[in-house]
Amino acid sequence: MHDEPASPDAASSMVGRDRRWRLALLDDHEVLLDSLRTWIDANAPDFEVVLCARTWIELVRSPQFPTDIVFLDFQLQEPVSIEARVRTCRAAGAAVVVLTSLDTDDARQRALNAGAAGFVSKAESMPQVMDAARTAMGVALDTVLQHDWRPLPSGAVAPVRPSLSQGEETALRLYASGLSTSQVAERMDVKYETAKTYLRRVREKYARVDRPAGRKSELMRRAAEDGYLR
Known part of the structure; x- marks a missing residue:
């Protein structure tokens, strides 16, 4: 992922909201987790990283789970399929964006069919990743969006x-x-x-x-x- 500056619109998504979207990160690469959290904290004021997990069990057992949205790594060294992980998060009420270095049609289709709201290659820039997250929140919480956008x-x-x-x-x-x-x-x-x-x-x-x-x-x-x- 490329650490480009946030778009000028990043802060505008907070208009009309009294809190930030609670975000969880799941990736088994600790350096990437730290990089994601640092960039989001500095450049995405409409999101708050409240949970960083390196394993699936660590994520779902955290008292912070479920969050509003979860970034899931597609390839984890664990026997839990992407379908099971996405469906569990969705059932708990969390929107899901899958981040992956395995950017193939099959992987994309599996994630989206399971209920992921977004599928983003790790080669994309961080502003593009956060745009996908904002879109995911629009899909998952349409009633909140309608409230924020003043019907x-x-x-x-x-x-x-x-x-x-x-x-x-x-x-x-x-x-x-x-x-x-x-x-x-x-x-x-x-x-x-x-x-x-x-x-x-x-x-x-x-x-x-x-x-x-x-x-x-x-x-x-x-x-x-x-x-x-x-």
């Missing part, structure tokens, strides 16, 4: 939902699930520039109905408001 008062006119083409909607859903633009292109089996164009058109259509979506945080908000994160 319209009774009798107010509902915001206009732009009409998206099938390609634009698919690109938005994949991007909102935590994938990068290049990963969206790969999943859609299109060129990178095509995926980039789909997302640009989505932003333009939201701008035309006076619902800005130029920044990633704004686009995630529009996706959640219009049901694309469900």
Whole structure:
């Protein structure tokens, strides 16, 4: 993972909230655990790392578990499958983002089928990892997001939902699930520039109905408001 500076939007996700998301980290590499915790503490003020575990048992037996969200390493030297780990966390009420150096279609599908909200390669930058975490919280706690984003008062006119083409909607859903633009292109089996164009058109259509979506945080908000994160 690359320790790039946090995006300017990082702190904005705290607006309207009276606490930070409680985050647990599970990885059997102690150096990586320390690096993750240090970076998040310094650059992601909307998250609080309350638990760092090197083994599955250490995670689930901690009095801090369950947390709001868990970062799980896909490959642990333990006989507990990724499916069992993800499903246990989900059953306990925690959203899950899988971090892995095994970035294959099979690994991704296994994690997502088990209920993980995000699947991120360890080659991605830390801001991208935290973007996936914010998206995961949007999926897992939609009612909280609606509260934070101040629903319209009774009798107010509902915001206009732009009409998206099938390609634009698919690109938005994949991007909102935590994938990068290049990963969206790969999943859609299109060129990178095509995926980039789909997302640009989505932003333009939201701008035309006076619902800005130029920044990633704004686009995630529009996706959640219009049901694309469900």
